Amino acid sequence: MAKNFALKTAFVLLLLVSGVSAQQLPKNPLAGREVFEKEGCLNCHAVNGSGGTIGPDFGKQVFPGNDYDLLSRMWNHSQRMLLMMARTKTERPSFTGRDFHELGDFLYFIRYLGEPGNISAGKRLFTTEGCIKCHSVGRAVPGKIALDSMKIYVSPVRLAQAMWNHSIMMHRRGAARGVKLPTFSDNRFADLTAYIRSASSLKSGEEIYSYPGDPVRGEQLFKEKGCYYCHVEKPVGPKLERMRTNESVTEIAGIMWNHSGKMAEAMKTMNRSYPSFSGDEMADVISYLYFQGTPRTSGSAELGALLFKRKGCESCHQTGNQFNAPTVDRFGPFHDKDDFLAALWNHAPRMEELLLAKGKKLPDLMPNEVKSLYLFINAKTEAGK
Ligand code: HEC
Ligand code: HEC
Ligand code: HEC
Ligand code: HEC
Structure with missing residues (x-):
């Protein structure tokens, strides 16, 4: 705890000194869990099976991408949702921009956390792989090399990290013995972790939990460990934005492992030292890869202007309207996109009510339409200042 705190404090200082912008990477992607509970979402929606069953499960059925996507989904389902509420x-949830942002990060992060491992599947893999x-x-x-001491690590990322650190030795041994090295997909790291923990002869009750990963620190490590050099600066490997990283943490760890042999070769020919990880470093890097792989939404202020009419x-939002709706230059002003998304969502019930009285329904909004409306409205309110 203390170490973690010191680490984070040091990093914040580093950010201040270097003036690096932290983009929109969250420090703690789990913060939004509180909003999810406080606003009553959990009463109707489960996360991987625990929670309400009235709406879809966010760990299994629905995976919102970025915040525009989340708003679009909530908006398009709002009629039924408001009815069920x-x-x-x-109580109808109403958000601040910050709430909405944290909620978006949390819901996006659920997929990353993945599902718990399965002991018997892990036992099978230990042989088949x-x-x-x-x-x-x-x-x-x-x-044979005993793996019993791995028991203390609860997180599958620690198994992946240990393998990653020993990758060169493992590949060498595999080549010498003519043994094919394992490849990873799906939830294999979690299954193997569950099996090793259950079968270990280690008596110690010590357990080390990893926190889920700090994307901000991960971004820094991505540079420090030389990943940036090969994946951004001199793209020897796949370009960062092309990497397949919108997967669960164990899947991303698997992708890294599957490439570790080729990566190690590239490192050798380029005379760069193989990067190893300690503590929670691999979890940090993987959470960074995950967040930087957030699906992007396109949009434009021009399209927004058109949609505002269409x-x-x-x-409603014209001068002298009967509802007291502000004209577009009187909106906000919105501090950022999430401020706007929160305001848009908060007014869905009233808007629906007014439209219903006219025999109309709430218009559907796709993610790119939400973004375009934001860009249009933001430009207008900026201009109106
Ligand atoms: C009273 C029950 C209830 C509450 C509370 C509730 N929801 Fe829902 N939600 C539903 C139902 C039912 C649906 C499915 C609606 C449909 O099928 O059209 C839904 C659908 C959704 C969807 C769309 C899923 C998809 O298929 O893309 C999202 C996103 C969502 N809810 C988010 C939330 C969030 C975030 C909260 C808390 C702020 C919340 N919901 C609170 C009942 C609820
Ligand atoms: C071809 C032989 C070979 C195969 C197959 C193999 N490993 Fe390894 N493994 C090694 C070698 C060699 C080391 C390095 C030992 C060292 O450096 O002391 C190692 C190291 C490890 C470590 C680090 C141990 C530690 O104490 O830090 C873990 C964890 C590990 N392997 C897990 C696995 C798992 C899980 C599988 C199957 C999915 C696997 N290995 C398959 C040869 C192999
Ligand atoms: C010396 C250059 C080099 C360095 C340093 C390097 N990589 Fe790679 N990386 C590669 C190459 C080359 C590939 C493609 C290998 C292949 O095709 O199997 C690759 C593939 C990958 C992939 C798979 C991408 C995909 O979509 O299939 C991931 C993820 C990855 N690297 C992450 C990292 C991380 C994280 C680091 C830092 C710890 C790192 N790499 C450091 C060269 C490098
Ligand atoms: C049926 C009338 C009606 C329609 C149609 C309507 N609005 Fe509104 N809107 C209102 C009213 C009334 C308010 C004032 C706040 C409230 O009552 O919720 C408002 C407030 C807002 C706000 C909050 C402004 C602020 O400064 O906080 C936003 C954002 C907004 N509307 C966007 C839209 C967008 C985008 C559309 C089209 C998709 C739309 N509205 C369609 C009636 C409407």
């Missing part, structure tokens, strides 16, 4: 006497040819767990086997916004 009235029926279950749940050939770990058993070089390793033992549970009881010592002469000539979607019927202007029918």
